[in-house]
Amino acid sequence: MNAVELNNINFAYRKNELILDDISMQVPRGSIYGFLGANGAGKSTTLRLILGLMKPQQGKVSMFGNNINDTYPKHLSAVGSMIESASLYEHLSATDNLRIAGKYFGVAKNKIEPILELVKLQDAKKKKVKDFSTGMKQRLGLAIALQHDPELLILDEPTNGLDPNGIIALRKILHQLSEQGKTILLSSHILSEVEKIVNRVGIINNGKIAFEGTMSALQTEKSRNLRIKLRVSDLNSSVLLFPNMEILNRAQDSFELTIQDQGELAAMVKKIVQNNIDIYEVSPIESNLENMFLSVVNK
Amino acid sequence: MKIIKSISAEFTKLKYAPIFSLIIFSLSVVCAIVFFASYMGVNDSVKMGQNPWPRNLNASLAIFSIFILIPFAVMFISTGVFVENQARGWKFIYATPNVRASIFFSKLISFLLVIFLLGVIVMIFTFVTTYIVDLLLPEYEFRFYSPDIKSIFGGFTHAYISILGVIGIQFFLSLRFRGFLIPMSFGVLMFIVGFIVSTTDKPLALYSPYSYPGIVKDHNMFTIGKVGVTHDYWLSNVEMFSLVVFLFFIGLALILELRKNVTN
Numbered sequence: 001m002n003a004v005e006l007n008n009i010n011f012a013y014r015k016n017e018l019i020l021d022d023i024s025m026q027v028p029r030g031s032i033y034g035f036l037g038a039n040g041a042g043k044s045t046t047l048r049l050i051l052g053l054m055k056p057q058q059g060k061v062s063m064f065g066n067n068i069n070d071t072y073p074k075h076l077s078a079v080g081s082m083i084e085s086a087s088l089y090e091h092l093s094a095t096d097n098l099r100i101a102g103k104y105f106g107v108a109k110n111k112i113e114p115i116l117e118l119v120k121l122q123d124a125k126k127k128k129v130k131d132f133s134t135g136m137k138q139r140l141g142l143a144i145a146l147q148h149d150p151e152l153l154i155l156d157e158p159t160n161g162l163d164p165n166g167i168i169a170l171r172k173i174l175h176q177l178s179e180q181g182k183t184i185l186l187s188s189h190i191l192s193e194v195e196k197i198v199n200r201v202g203i204i205n206n207g208k209i210a211f212e213g214t215m216s217a218l219q220t221e222k223s224r225n226l227r228i229k230l231r232v233s234d235l236n237s238s239v240l241l242f243p244n245m246e247i248l249n250r251a252q253d254s255f256e257l258t259i260q261d262q263g264e265l266a267a268m269v270k271k272i273v274q275n276n277i278d279i280y281e282v283s284p285i286e287s288n289l290e291n292m293f294l295s296v297v298n299k
Numbered sequence: 300m301k302i303i304k305s306i307s308a309e310f311t312k313l314k315y316a317p318i319f320s321l322i323i324f325s326l327s328v329v330c331a332i333v334f335f336a337s338y339m340g341v342n343d344s345v346k347m348g349q350n351p352w353p354r355n356l357n358a359s360l361a362i363f364s365i366f367i368l369i370p371f372a373v374m375f376i377s378t379g380v381f382v383e384n385q386a387r388g389w390k391f392i393y394a395t396p397n398v399r400a401s402i403f404f405s406k407l408i409s410f411l412l413v414i415f416l417l418g419v420i421v422m423i424f425t426f427v428t429t430y431i432v433d434l435l436l437p438e439y440e441f442r443f444y445s446p447d448i449k450s451i452f453g454g455f456t457h458a459y460i461s462i463l464g465v466i467g468i469q470f471f472l473s474l475r476f477r478g479f480l481i482p483m484s485f486g487v488l489m490f491i492v493g494f495i496v497s498t499t500d501k502p503l504a505l506y507s508p509y510s511y512p513g514i515v516k517d518h519n520m521f522t523i524g525k526v527g528v529t530h531d532y533w534l535s536n537v538e539m540f541s542l543v544v545f546l547f548f549i550g551l552a553l554i555l556e557l558r559k560n561v562t563n
Contacts, residue, residue, distance in 0.1 A: 013560070051394040053561035077396040087391035089312055089382065096311055103308040104395035106301075144391070 001065050003029045003152050003183035004050055009059035011045060019045050021207045023059070027185050027200070032178050034198030035187040042207045043187040044084055047156050050185075051081055063152070077105065080150035082158060086141020090130035094121055094140050097129060098147055105148035112147070118173065119143045134161030142173070153177065155186040159193045171197050228265060229256045230272075231281035238277050242268070256285060301397055305405030306412075312382055313413070318375055322417055325367045329421050330428040333359045337432045337439070351439050352429070352446040359425040360451065363418065364458040364512040369493070371417060372462055373469055373486030376410055380473035380482075389561050403556050407470060407549065414466065418455050461515040461537060464508030464544030471552040477563065508544045511537050 004027040011020040020042050027033045037043045048054045050061055052072050061068045063075050088097055098112045116122045119139040129137065138161055145153060159167050174184055174197055188194045201218050203211040211221065231254040232238045239247055239255060249256040259265050265282075272279055333355060383389060383406075392402050426446065433441040465486070472482035486509075493509030504510040505528075514528060514537050529536045 048390070048561065051390075053390055053393055055560070073396045073398055075396075076394055079394070081391070081394050083390050083394075085387065087386050087388045089386045089388070091382075092311070092314060096314065100308045100311050101391070101395075103304040103311075104392060104397060106304065 001029050002026045003064060004185060005062040007060045009056045011049060011056045019207050023209055025202050025209055025212055027183060029183050030181055031200045032174060032184045032198045034194040034201045035185060036191060036201060037204035038189055041204045043204055044156055047083055047154055047187060078151040079154060080145035081154040082141040082145045083156045086137055088129045088137055088140060093126050093128055095125045097140060098144060101144040101147055107148045115143045115147050135163060135166045138162055152183045157188055158186055225258055227256060227258050227285040229254055229283050229285055233278035238272055241271055241275060302401050302405050305397060305402055306409050309406055309409035317378055321371055321374055325371050325417060326421060326424050329359055329363050329367060330424050332362050333425055334428050334432060350444040351441055352444055355429050356425060356446060356451045360454050363421050368462050368512050369465055369490045369509060372414055372466055373483060376469040377473050377479040377483040379410055381479040384477045384563060387563050389563050393561050399557050403553055415459060418459060422451060422455060457515050457538060458512055461511040461541045464511060464541035467545035467548035471548040474552050474556060508541060511541050
């Protein structure tokens, strides 16, 4: 069963300005689902629709097999969320913020201490949130989302403002939660930050789902249209060996081009070596999210 | 039970907020005026064989209703809702297993309770101030008479009902605007306009909810006989207008809140 399922969702703030265009996606129960997209692609809007904060003009959102319109708001007791930045009352302490959230979810007060320990904020529990660093605020937001032990965790850009140590700590927490069988849906615009955590990925581009599948399927997509850099001893002769290929970024001793797959790369290297040209470097150009989109959208 | 927990959450949010400064300021103003007016006007005020309590308590209630109640409600509601906007709390509280109406009413009820409690505290502090006056100026002879508590709380209840219209308007505005400046500025401006209108002795005051507390608790401070206040039932027509305005704006705010796309 899917923890979350979206079927043919359309959403617009204004007429004829579709933010989400016929979106369908499935988040399997127990998975860590990475929802990727550039800023403004429609990630937060999709997550808000899942939480019932906004209503789609068309389509159906289901959670644990039930249409959320039929179960609203009871189904939200099984959901913890942090959309964009954490919702925090900065004039209050971490404990007070957790107490407030606990009242809405009917959580006992004795859950506050363990959750503060989990996010390593036990020493700052009495400090006012306005004196917290960005990373501490994110961790408190995570604690609020986790406090009522939800089955599904929805996190929008949870690594925002976290330093490398914070990101590693977050990954560890998410892995622990996943091992407990919880479903995690997290969005990001930075692929490298989530590819180590997630086992399923959805990519949204201009309000449309451009890719949805497992991480291994995404790796296959990544190896398509791979952009590489070659540094060689004789640049002009090397370029002449590939008259049909578009040379993208020509420098003094290196050039860049796009290859279709890894087999093509091997053949290229072989051809250069056979022509007595030395190869000093073969490196892939970082596959950032923008390139990923191009790869996925242009397939 | 859920709404009680939601109300309790609302009270936690109000902790340390500027509301406490507002309450202390309001208390200080009323008590200071009562104290100094009594202290300095002792020769004119003391009348042998007459209970001095009603004069003091009514004066306190009039000062509170006319000068404190509306500015307090305007500032309190504007900042109270702003606390939620500033925390970007709507996207969190509307994603909890509580219906939106329950969250809406818990916020409204917490505001109504705080404003009511302020009135009660002001009345209690007026008693305390009066006893202090009596210690310093025994010629008042407060200790030989009893205050008519039932009458003073009855008066406060009328003042409270007369401000419900303002509470409805301010709550509606605070929910519609993310910042507190627009609802607060509007409220303060309307308070000044309402105050001027209520002193002009014109029926125009009946159309200004911000004049109602002043009209209801006139107590001879202004001449409002021609305004058109009728008091045929337990509630005057002004109090009934206040209730209608309250219900209209709260109903409108609720409908908009239930249909709102939460982006904050």
